[in-house]
Amino acid sequence: MHCCILKMGFENDVFVGASLINLYSRFRGLDSAYKVFVEMPVRDVGSWNAMISGFCQNGNAAEALDVLNKMKGEGLKMDKVTVSSILPVCAQSNDVVSGLLIHLYVIKHGLEEDVFVSNALINMYSKLGRLQDSQRVFYYMKVKDLVSWNSIIAAYEQNDVPTTALGLFKEMQFVGIRPDLLTVVSLASILGQLSDETVSRSVHGFVMRHEWLEKDVVIGNALVNMYAKLGAMDCASTVFEHLPLRDIISWNTLITGYAQNGLASEAIDAFNKMEQCENIIPNQGTWVSILPAYSHLGALQQGTKIHGRLIKNSLYLDVFVATCLIDMYGKCGWLDDAMSLFYEIPRETSVPWNAIISSLGIHGHGEQALQLFKDMLAEGVNADHITFISLLSACSHSASNRLLEVDSDNVGYYVLLSNMYANVGKWEGVTKVRSLARDRGLSKTPGWSSVVVGSIVEVFYTGNQTHPKCIEIYDELRVLTAKMKSIGYVPDYSFVLQDVEEDEKEQILTSHSERLAIAFGIISTPPGSPIRIFKNLRVCGDCHNATKYISRITERDIVVRDSNRFHHFKDGICSCGDYW
């Protein structure tokens, strides 16, 4: 075709050039596309954009950025298409600085009005884990299309905030936008995360009625994953067996499902079956799915065989794969091998440290585990909650005081430990850590919230029962909670750290200081007027979610200033993007 174009004398036409670049980068390879690009006698912004998006769509982030820099070098300015093409590259290469600079450029040149540009910004921020920025872009968009909604729903789903993602899905339907296949892929993942079996089944039915399984392998994989997350492996495997299309991710999803539901033998059977399929090549995801199954069964021989295979392609140096190997050697009793592998791989994140600390713990080497924890901090690696769980189990013989000796003045560790105990229902642990913190003079500040009504500032402490309008306040909260529940609010009891029954947990959440202040604001000011709250600590996560519902039900703007930031709640959405 290129020859025909040359014969017909169209080679100088920039539109033809851009189309050729586009066509070649999709079907013929980037080399051919780049050849057309460099041989073009005249290039306009469109030609550069075609080349940038060509590199980007094929995952060549570095080359895409290189072309962009050359384009700038020739004095050409980015337009809305350039920006939309380059933003996914920033996400791919985890380049926050470039992403922010391009966003500034967008604002300076008024490009945020373009729906492609804004959608690309939502997606980039989401992939960089900056949910708050995604939310802000979405919030200020004047025109939102299906892609905008899919992007913001996927953003919350992928950053593990499924409740908000589901709320946005409902809102999308409320404003009259019909879901497409990509919406349902996110929805399946949301329902798996929320363990909602009833709605999950109806989503499965919806997909079947639309015959989407024949259309795209991704939706089938999403359904297998959804059932696996619900613990319904019989349904997951039935869906898998009937998939018209299967790729490596379908297999990985099935294997992971079995392994994570404690069915290690079934995971290994599935892996062996997969090995029989000629066109399926295992990838990193396969190894991190199957290795834990071998660890679980103590199947060292099969595990070392996999290690051998991985040495040939250097995949054993991948931090996730290596962590699985460390864990396997640790669990199978080969601590020396676990240690030597640990010192061979990159250790910038907590992931491999957690695995080796946990391995040392299994073998009763509490002291050595503690030493590694110190080394980890000395190397500037941040500990996370898994580190503490690993350390706690490692130090179980010597149950956690030793852990607090490392940094005994850091009140955060006490709160973290106490929350960890609370989450697993070990209330005696909670009491012990709290009294330890109290003994050391590290008490937690009591939370209070204030609200201004007229010229008077009212202050509420959590659980206040003495305010003159106490009865009205709690009545208002009861009515609000019922309305909130009718439109999807589910109380999140993980924010209640007391060992009490569920109805009591709900009462505790309802009597948080910020909620009392909001309720007082509602009953004391004219309908529709804004409410301003100040909280001395960070606002509780469940109260944050509840306030979104309250802003929608009461049609009021609610501004909460907490110790961390401003939250502006309006029509069911918070300006902070739920990432505070």
Place this chain on the structure above:
DNA sequence: TTAGGGTTAG
């Protein structure tokens, strides 16, 4: 010439 999706360790 432009934007969106599925699996994964501790």
